[in-house]
Amino acid sequence: MHDHTPDTRPATLHARIRAEVEAHILSGDWKPGHRIPTETELMLRYGCSRMTVNKAMASLASAGLISRNRRAGTTVARPRLHSAVLNIPDVRAEIEARGETYGYRALLDEMRPPCCIHLGAEGHQMGRSRFIRSVHLADESPILVEDRHIFLDAVPAAADVDFGQEPPGPWLLGHVPWTEAEHRIAAIPADAMTARALSVPLGTACLLVERRTWRGAETLTIARQVFRGEAFDLTARFGPSPTGG
Amino acid sequence: MHDHTPDTRPATLHARIRAEVEAHILSGDWKPGHRIPTETELMLRYGCSRMTVNKAMASLASAGLISRNRRAGTTVARPRLHSAVLNIPDVRAEIEARGETYGYRALLDEMRPPCCIHLGAEGHQMGRSRFIRSVHLADESPILVEDRHIFLDAVPAAADVDFGQEPPGPWLLGHVPWTEAEHRIAAIPADAMTARALSVPLGTACLLVERRTWRGAETLTIARQVFRGEAFDLTARFGPSPTGG
DNA sequence: GCCGCAATAATATCTATACAATAAAATATC
DNA sequence: GATATTTTATTGTATAGATATTATTGCGGC
Numbered sequence: 001m002h003d004h005t006p007d008t009r010p011a012t013l014h015a016r017i018r019a020e021v022e023a024h025i026l027s028g029d030w031k032p033g034h035r036i037p038t039e040t041e042l043m044l045r046y047g048c049s050r051m052t053v054n055k056a057m058a059s060l061a062s063a064g065l066i067s068r069n070r071r072a073g074t075t076v077a078r079p080r081l082h083s084a085v086l087n088i089p090d091v092r093a094e095i096e097a098r099g100e101t102y103g104y105r106a107l108l109d110e111m112r113p114p115c116c117i118h119l120g121a122e123g124h125q126m127g128r129s130r131f132i133r134s135v136h137l138a139d140e141s142p143i144l145v146e147d148r149h150i151f152l153d154a155v156p157a158a159a160d161v162d163f164g165q166e167p168p169g170p171w172l173l174g175h176v177p178w179t180e181a182e183h184r185i186a187a188i189p190a191d192a193m194t195a196r197a198l199s200v201p202l203g204t205a206c207l208l209v210e211r212r213t214w215r216g217a218e219t220l221t222i223a224r225q226v227f228r229g230e231a232f233d234l235t236a237r238f239g240p241s242p243t244g245g
Numbered sequence: 246m247h248d249h250t251p252d253t254r255p256a257t258l259h260a261r262i263r264a265e266v267e268a269h270i271l272s273g274d275w276k277p278g279h280r281i282p283t284e285t286e287l288m289l290r291y292g293c294s295r296m297t298v299n300k301a302m303a304s305l306a307s308a309g310l311i312s313r314n315r316r317a318g319t320t321v322a323r324p325r326l327h328s329a330v331l332n333i334p335d336v337r338a339e340i341e342a343r344g345e346t347y348g349y350r351a352l353l354d355e356m357r358p359p360c361c362i363h364l365g366a367e368g369h370q371m372g373r374s375r376f377i378r379s380v381h382l383a384d385e386s387p388i389l390v391e392d393r394h395i396f397l398d399a400v401p402a403a404a405d406v407d408f409g410q411e412p413p414g415p416w417l418l419g420h421v422p423w424t425e426a427e428h429r430i431a432a433i434p435a436d437a438m439t440a441r442a443l444s445v446p447l448g449t450a451c452l453l454v455e456r457r458t459w460r461g462a463e464t465l466t467i468a469r470q471v472f473r474g475e476a477f478d479l480t481a482r483f484g485p486s487p488t489g490g
Numbered sequence: 491g492c493c494g495c496a497a498t499a500a501t502a503t504c505t506a507t508a509c510a511a512t513a514a515a516a517t518a519t520c
Numbered sequence: 521g522a523t524a525t526t527t528t529a530t531t532g533t534a535t536a537g538a539t540a541t542t543a544t545t546g547c548g549g550c
Contacts, residue, residue, distance in 0.1 A: 299533095
């Protein structure tokens, strides 16, 4: 009789070794600080070469599950820093996934001379920028108002794009390589402009996402997105090994 | 004459190969879809073995920067999914980092029979739990009110801990291994209980973080944290290769 | 006891090679 | 021309070594 149990075990040897060590750790069997068998021991146990064991362990180390030191050996890592992979999805995809029709409307689109941008409590001196204020709609009702600065010194191509039809976010993601970004997430009451743009009463709780993107030391763009509070939330789902090795 | 330029290049060969390919991608020199030299070509160019090149490329692939296919070769990956590593720091550390004194006060601590927990819009049938409502304070002023359920079937040790002094979050992180978690982040107006606990007017914009943690299929704990809107925000800072390979 | 030095145990990297898996391209067949 | 088959280019996995690096351990001398 055939064995129809779905074979969930990894197909390759190094993946299997990795999975088995990982299982010991996640089950609590091997607690933080626990000394893991040396590469030589595992090599003998699995009857494979040391390189294969090394590949498995290197992957666990890069996932932060174990900590490796020459001579001192390998131990289960101390509780890892509490971090999540936050998916900030394409607003359009998110809306369409809910079966609603996506809409986009640009409210303002202007060139701004070098000026001081306010971000949080601080002001920053920045170069010439294109400023676009837009609303994203789900079934004709506003979900999100976005203020975006694109710095033309860093992204000259953005000067010629028609952001009347296409939102700047996806265009930037698709055309401009970046090296670093920072998000700030907070809850704010709707101010007059926001309340009008989102058709909500003044003071309504809204979710603010401020995003700043760099290439090297150069700021590419700053986006300030205000979501209608009850209409949107961000979710982050994550396991102990974000990359999977 | 000695060369005192700080050698920032990676010390090992595979790290150097990785860094150089990565630089081509991040600089925009090699755009998405660009065909990257084959392992054999790189092996000749760097005068090393194919395994060394392979290690570099495998690391870039696992970071999502390139996409590899047998026979078809390696190409620069399409704009990666827009995800960030969100650090949801220790509330205590965060408060103390701002130079304020941290305080914790438990408001409620009771055993709950198996019941239906409401999370978002849905209800979930869950086992016996310990329920703790607490407030975290910065300089005596409330910052965060937390409702936490700990499911004793999954975490029996939690029955005997004194959560009157020690907040449940850090205890759980330090004692209970988990495999998966999910966050939901939203902005909500303060309801009556929250307004009282946080000493803010009814309807004040607050940041809600709902966190659910599993080990395997078993729910370990559910936390519902409401932050005083203007007092706290989450930040996420990230680059293109979260793990660094 | 304290310092320096050698021995040692562990990981880290690298090489050269072999074979497997896969998907594209080329070729043969109808 | 359409379909099946073979070839081939490319990555994926694994092996068995070699050498480098590094933190610990133990020892000798003072």
